[in-house]
Amino acid sequence: MSKAFVxxxxxxxxxxxxxxxSKRAISAIRGFDYSETPVYALKEFAGGxxxxxxxxxxxxxxxxxxxxxxxxxxxxxRTPQKYxxxxxxxxxxxxxxxxxxxxxxxxxxxxxxxxxxxIDILAAWKRRRKLTTSVTYPIACYEESPPExxxxxxxxxxxxxxxxxxxxxxxxxxxxxxxxQKIRDVLLGQSNKPENAKRLRxxxxxxxxxxxxxxxxxxxxxxxxxFAVLAPPDCVILTTNLKDHLPLAEALGKTARLPG
Amino acid sequence: xxxxxxxxNPTVTVSAARAMLTGSGMRESAPSTAxxxxxxxxxxxxxxxxxxxxxxLAVDELYxxxxxxxxxxxxxxxxxxxxxxxxxxxIQCEAEGDLVGSDQARDRLSVILPxxxxxxxxxxxxxxxxxxxxxxxxxxxxxxxxxxxxxxxxKALSTIRSYPFLSFEDxxxxxxxxxxxxxxxxxxxxxxxxxxxxxxxVR
Numbered sequence: 381m382s383k384a385f386v387x388x389x390x391x392x393x394x395x396x397x398x399x400x401x402s403k404r405a406i407s408a409i410r411g412f413d414y415s416e417t418p419v420y421a422l423k424e425f426a427g428g429x430x431x432x433x434x435x436x437x438x439x440x441x442x443x444x445x446x447x448x449x450x451x452x453x454x455x456x457x458r459t460p461q462k463y464x465x466x467x468x469x470x471x472x473x474x475x476x477x478x479x480x481x482x483x484x485x486x487x488x489x490x491x492x493x494x495x496x497x498x499i500d501i502l503a504a505w506k507r508r509r510k511l512t513t514s515v516t517y518p519i520a521c522y523e524e525s526p527p528e529x530x531x532x533x534x535x536x537x538x539x540x541x542x543x544x545x546x547x548x549x550x551x552x553x554x555x556x557x558x559x560x561q562k563i564r565d566v567l568l569g570q571s572n573k574p575e576n577a578k579r580l581r582x583x584x585x586x587x588x589x590x591x592x593x594x595x596x597x598x599x600x601x602x603x604x605x606x607f608a609v610l611a612p613p614d615c616v617i618l619t620t621n622l623k624d625h626l627p628l629a630e631a632l633g634k635t636a637r638l639p640g
Numbered sequence: 641x642x643x644x645x646x647x648x649n650p651t652v653t654v655s656a657a658r659a660m661l662t663g664s665g666m667r668e669s670a671p672s673t674a675x676x677x678x679x680x681x682x683x684x685x686x687x688x689x690x691x692x693x694x695x696x697l698a699v700d701e702l703y704x705x706x707x708x709x710x711x712x713x714x715x716x717x718x719x720x721x722x723x724x725x726x727x728x729x730x731i732q733c734e735a736e737g738d739l740v741g742s743d744q745a746r747d748r749l750s751v752i753l754p755x756x757x758x759x760x761x762x763x764x765x766x767x768x769x770x771x772x773x774x775x776x777x778x779x780x781x782x783x784x785x786x787x788x789x790x791x792x793x794x795k796a797l798s799t800i801r802s803y804p805f806l807s808f809e810d811x812x813x814x815x816x817x818x819x820x821x822x823x824x825x826x827x828x829x830x831x832x833x834x835x836x837x838x839x840x841x842v843r
Contacts, residue, residue, distance in 0.1 A: 397834065398826050432837040450833070457836045491760065492827045495768040496775065499825070502812045533764075 408639030765811035772825035
């Protein structure tokens with residue numbers, strides 16, 4: 381029986397992306413006999429991509445202008461490499477190109493984008509636990525609450541982790557101390573990347589002091605390491621970030637692959 | 641029977657719904673100064689969760705002669721009726737194998753949708769559904785539409801025509817059903833924005 385352990389990138393592609401990207405992710409998951417989503421992926425999804433979609437929605441509602449919203453978003457977003465030469469202006473021209481005159485006004489476009497994002501946010505939330513056969517590794521300190529609009533038409537931007545409660549992920553991880561040591565060894569060779577350096581610090585801390593609590597920031601820094609450690613040995617880690625996941629998975633005798 | 645009970649959006653109050661029906665042009669979040677309405681608005685039956693299935697009254701049952709409803713809503717209902725007629729024309733043409741006629745009906749539908757979008761202040765579900773259909777047609781061009789896509793568009797437009805104050809949760813379902821037929825319901829350029837918002841993209 382083929383089994384998949386779905387990471388946050390594939391979850392995001394399936395739930396929030398459009399067109400072929402979404403279809404490929406969903407089709408990859410359905411290609412397995414069994415699939416599971418760890419709650420950590422749902423947490424990363426809510427604290428990352430979903431939060432960014434909400435942020436973009438709120439920009440559109442607040443500015444009532446697509447061009448202003450894009451300018452404000454671009455100030456905080458690294459332009460993907462594929463759009464690097466043209467950046468903002470090309471995006472704007474593509475966004476506005478082909479619209480009939482009656483639909484070309486900036487405020488109308490802003491509303492159109494806002495409705496589309498709002499639909500996607502709510503549809504993604506509704507489907508997040510239905511994408512895979514099961515949802516595993518519950519984390520008590522992760523507080524799921526649905527995205528809701530306030531009286532101004534803005535979604536609340538929530539951080540899904542409880543600041544007060546101890547991180548419940550630690551208990552899942554320290555049971556696999558040998559696995560953590562192997563992860564540490566791989567990360568030692570990759571610590572030039574800032575996110576890996578942060579990850580390494582937390583992994584070392586968990587190995588040294590398995591009973592000491594980690595905080596929500598450390599939990600977030602663990603990222604890809606969580607999937608490598610928690611994935612059952614007979615599961616393939618399904619990810620679009622093979623470069624980072626594969627060495628960690630292989631160190632534990634597991635495997636990772638791209639969707640499609 | 642009971643008064644208006646939206647299934648998802650708690651900001652739509654009875655007074656806001658009254659304001660929308662009487663055409664004061666108010667948005668959902670500004671109910672407090674809504675003018676008085678002469679009679680209770682009965683939309684959903686007792687115990688309704690807001691679904692359009694089962695005992696809910698359509699707007700034509702509530703107001704068979706459209707008496708007492710505002711100009712914006714009247715305009716929306718009229719334009720939605722025209723849009724549905726154009727979809728029906730396309731269905732008829734498809735049944736007769738007249739692909740040019742079907743395409744022409746689609747063009748005529750495309751022209752009416754931006755006009756309906758102008759009255760989106762009536763209800764966000766109306767705006768979201770009309771936007772989804774409009775985007776779907778824009779993205780589909782120049783490819784022909786399929787019978788299942790036409791049917792899904794008709795269902796979406798007919799539902800919002802019957803229930804112009806549909807909950808947003810129900811609107812999400814209808815838009816999802818459009819996507820299930822292979823339609824891309826996002827405005828042009830949407831993909832670029834969402835690529836920016838990718839996992840690693842935001843600082």
